[in-house]
Amino acid sequence: MSPDTVAASGSACGASQELVVIEPRHGWRELGLREVWSHRELLFFFVWRDLKVRYKQTVFGAAWAVIQPVALMLIFTVTVGRLPNVGPAGIPYPLFVFAGLTPWTLFASSLGGASNSLVNGEAVITKVYFPRLLLPFASVGSFILDFFISLGALAVVMVWFGRTPTLEILWLPAFTILALVTALGVGTFLSAVNVKYRDVKYMVPFLLQLWMFGSPVVYASTLIPPSLRTLYALNPMTGVVEGFRWALIGGDRPDDLIFLSAIASVVMLVFALAYFRRVEQTFADVI
Amino acid sequence: MNDVALSATGLAKKYRLGNVASYGRLSESLWNAITDPFGRKHTQDTASDFWALRDISFEVPRGSAVGVIGRNGAGKSTLLKILARITSPTLGRAELRGRVGSLLEVGTGFHPELTGRENVLLSGAILGMRRAEILRKFDEIVAFADIGQFIDVPVKRYSSGMKVRLGFAVAAFLEPEILLIDEVLAVGDGEFQKKCLGKMSEIGKGGRTIIFVAHSMPAILRLCDRAILLDHGKVVVDGPTAQVVRRYLESDLGRIGEWSAPDYETALGDDVAKLKSIRVLPLGGGNPEEIDIRKQIDIEVEYWCKNPGSLRPSTNVHLYNDDGVCVFINNDWNDRKNWPKAVKAGSIVKSTCHIPGNFLAEGRIILTVAVSTFNPLIAHTVERDVVAFQVVDRSEGDGVRGEFTNEWPGVVRPMLDWDVESRPWKK
Numbered sequence: 001m002s003p004d005t006v007a008a009s010g011s012a013c014g015a016s017q018e019l020v021v022i023e024p025r026h027g028w029r030e031l032g033l034r035e036v037w038s039h040r041e042l043l044f045f046f047v048w049r050d051l052k053v054r055y056k057q058t059v060f061g062a063a064w065a066v067i068q069p070v071a072l073m074l075i076f077t078v079t080v081g082r083l084p085n086v087g088p089a090g091i092p093y094p095l096f097v098f099a100g101l102t103p104w105t106l107f108a109s110s111l112g113g114a115s116n117s118l119v120n121g122e123a124v125i126t127k128v129y130f131p132r133l134l135l136p137f138a139s140v141g142s143f144i145l146d147f148f149i150s151l152g153a154l155a156v157v158m159v160w161f162g163r164t165p166t167l168e169i170l171w172l173p174a175f176t177i178l179a180l181v182t183a184l185g186v187g188t189f190l191s192a193v194n195v196k197y198r199d200v201k202y203m204v205p206f207l208l209q210l211w212m213f214g215s216p217v218v219y220a221s222t223l224i225p226p227s228l229r230t231l232y233a234l235n236p237m238t239g240v241v242e243g244f245r246w247a248l249i250g251g252d253r254p255d256d257l258i259f260l261s262a263i264a265s266v267v268m269l270v271f272a273l274a275y276f277r278r279v280e281q282t283f284a285d286v287i
Numbered sequence: 288m289n290d291v292a293l294s295a296t297g298l299a300k301k302y303r304l305g306n307v308a309s310y311g312r313l314s315e316s317l318w319n320a321i322t323d324p325f326g327r328k329h330t331q332d333t334a335s336d337f338w339a340l341r342d343i344s345f346e347v348p349r350g351s352a353v354g355v356i357g358r359n360g361a362g363k364s365t366l367l368k369i370l371a372r373i374t375s376p377t378l379g380r381a382e383l384r385g386r387v388g389s390l391l392e393v394g395t396g397f398h399p400e401l402t403g404r405e406n407v408l409l410s411g412a413i414l415g416m417r418r419a420e421i422l423r424k425f426d427e428i429v430a431f432a433d434i435g436q437f438i439d440v441p442v443k444r445y446s447s448g449m450k451v452r453l454g455f456a457v458a459a460f461l462e463p464e465i466l467l468i469d470e471v472l473a474v475g476d477g478e479f480q481k482k483c484l485g486k487m488s489e490i491g492k493g494g495r496t497i498i499f500v501a502h503s504m505p506a507i508l509r510l511c512d513r514a515i516l517l518d519h520g521k522v523v524v525d526g527p528t529a530q531v532v533r534r535y536l537e538s539d540l541g542r543i544g545e546w547s548a549p550d551y552e553t554a555l556g557d558d559v560a561k562l563k564s565i566r567v568l569p570l571g572g573g574n575p576e577e578i579d580i581r582k583q584i585d586i587e588v589e590y591w592c593k594n595p596g597s598l599r600p601s602t603n604v605h606l607y608n609d610d611g612v613c614v615f616i617n618n619d620w621n622d623r624k625n626w627p628k629a630v631k632a633g634s635i636v637k638s639t640c641h642i643p644g645n646f647l648a649e650g651r652i653i654l655t656v657a658v659s660t661f662n663p664l665i666a667h668t669v670e671r672d673v674v675a676f677q678v679v680d681r682s683e684g685d686g687v688r689g690e691f692t693n694e695w696p697g698v699v700r701p702m703l704d705w706d707v708e709s710r711p712w713k714k
Contacts, residue, residue, distance in 0.1 A: 022298075022372060022381040045412040049398060049405075056400045056441075127391045128413055129372035281375040284368065285302065 031273040035131040046138030065146035066153045069101040100217040103244040106147040113139035114187025136191040171247040182236040185269035233257045236265035292496035298343040298379035339365040340520040352497040354511035362520040388463025394454025399443035432456035469500040544575030556668030560658035563589040575676040584642040598660045602638040605655040645702035649680040
């Protein structure tokens with residue numbers, strides 16, 4: 001197994017001595033993150049493109065990043081929020097659900113975007129080489145801006161309910177990154193499957209709906225029977241959402257959930273990258 | 288140091304027709320996906336396997352330009368896609384030494400919603416330019432594209448011509464050491480094409496290595512000193528361009544200049560007519576591969592006429608150009624005096640069609656020749672795409688194009704009579 005590109009040192013006549021070896025590849029390969037890093041400029045261009053295109057010809061533009069979670073917050077407040085014991089005592093339900101929806105929306109939209117990124121990029125995939133991982137990665141990256149906008153809205157909601165963040169807020173980036181890692185893992189895997197099986201396109205919205213109710217977004221994880229708690233924590237979004245909420249609002253730190261979820265998330269990403277790299281070479285033929 | 292920029296050894300590519308032709312559906316192959324998630328079983332040969340390339344080996348020295356030609360489906364594009372790392376080979380190995388740039392279409396990575404300016408940045412980056420490099424060349428790129436204030440308009444509002452200009456402008460400023468190009472010159476208006484070809488030649492002179500896939504013979508002859516002819520996924524010839532182009536024209540579209548049937552028995556046709564020979568004769572002699580546009584061309588057709596009975600067959604020639612456009616069809620009945628007398632039982636009929644100089648356009652002409660009766664309609668013998676020849680415009684101010692040296696479109700290039708006069712004009 002040889003790496004794609006071996007950059008050797010300079011040469012006598014000034015020409016670069018970049019060496020590209022083209023060979024059929026069998027078996028597992030390294031995850032390709034190094035190649036993504038060396039193409040980070042192009043990654044940035046793809047993020048920039050996705051952002052530009054997403055909000056072209058829209059009236060509200062990036063405001064959509066706020067409108068969606070706010071609308072969901074209102075809907076869940078007047079429906080699920082009226083049920084007894086759905087959220088922990090002492091926390092206003094709208095704040096509770098909004099704090100869950102913010103990382104969830106980041107995850108859901110980047111997963112949705114990433115899973116279609118290769119199919120939408122067919123034109124470039126069949127015409128030029130670049131590390132294919134850039135497409136799902138850029139898709140995920142382009143939703144970070146939306147996340148920050150919605151984070152601003154969350155700050156407003158907190159002020160509204162008279163909450164001030166504690167030092168625990170320093171953990172927030174960690175849970176955000178965990179949400180991104182999960183989205184990257186699942187999104188990268190689904191994007192590769194989508195190349196061959198277009199069913200993915202129809203499956204993802206449905207999957208995300210189920211997944212949301214399988215994660216403690218609109219209810220607290222304390223609602224889950226203790227016997228199922230370990231299984232429940234294998235859903236990476238359990239740790240992300242609970243941890244995110246803890247970092248903002250406080251309460252007991254759900255260490256067990258965070259730990260298991262983090263492991264599950266990283267394992268999923270590694271598996272997804274390995275799978276992606278393995279099938280990557282057939283994309284242009286199959287897409 | 289090694290001065291080989293590209294070497295390929297035993298490259299081969301297999302496609303699985305059944306799998307590639309249709310999108311998979313989970314319901315159909317969920318079981319396969321579970322039992323064989325990485326398609327290991329599928330690596331065995333099956334009946335639906337199709338080898339697009341087989342055992343391709345060649346070397347390209349640094350700084351040379353190599354053309355790849357061949358019929359549609361010969362494997363040219365597959366080869367380029369492997370070298371560009373878009374798809375991977377099934378067997379074999381290739382090594383490319385130097386920064387590789389590939390141009391498989393004009394406007395790679397363009398997004399219709401983005402403006403011209405934004406697309407220059409995006410396309411440049413996708414084609415492998417650094418951000419700083421794009422910004423440095425940005426003004427030059429915009430000037431080369433020559434689209435004026437449209438640079439800030441979304442590309443979806445561009446005409447196709449403008450899109451091509453912008454796309455090519457980006458490509459023209461790539462500075463790879465090895466450039467892989469496919470067909471991109473086959474688009475755009477004539478003048479712009481000329482400009483692009485000029486830019487390409489510059490690249491060639493700049494010590495860059497070029498692999499060029501095209502159908503356009505003039506472009507290949509101009510750009511490449513060496514050519515590789517592919518057929519059915521294999522290298523047929525690899526050598527000096529002129530020689531390979533000649534071989535291509537012969538193998539693919541009949542012989543150059545002449546054709547003849549081996550003997551009467553095996554010749555195709557009926558008792559009325561069997562084609563014997565076809566010859567393209569530039570007046571005063573010369574190579575039918577490069578006939579001066581100013582020269583008269585005679586097309587001489589002979590056929591065996593055993594027994595025409597009451598039918599009155601006529602020889603007809605059909606001239607097609609490189610784009611498959613029929614330039615004209617003509618019949619030997621135009622010789623009204625001799626035609627009825629010449630066609631008689633037990634004779635060899637020879638008809639010669641005179642095409643005047645300064646009439647055909649520059650380029651390749653492919654002949655189809657038939658002997659047929661038109662009432663009732665019977666085609667006694669037809670040889671399709673049987674003979675090819677090439678018309679070259681080397682006129683030096685005395686041709687149709689005068690002093691004009693740029694692209695001169697048109698299916699024909701006739702020297703027509705004009706009358707020019709003037710009369711006094713007062714306000």
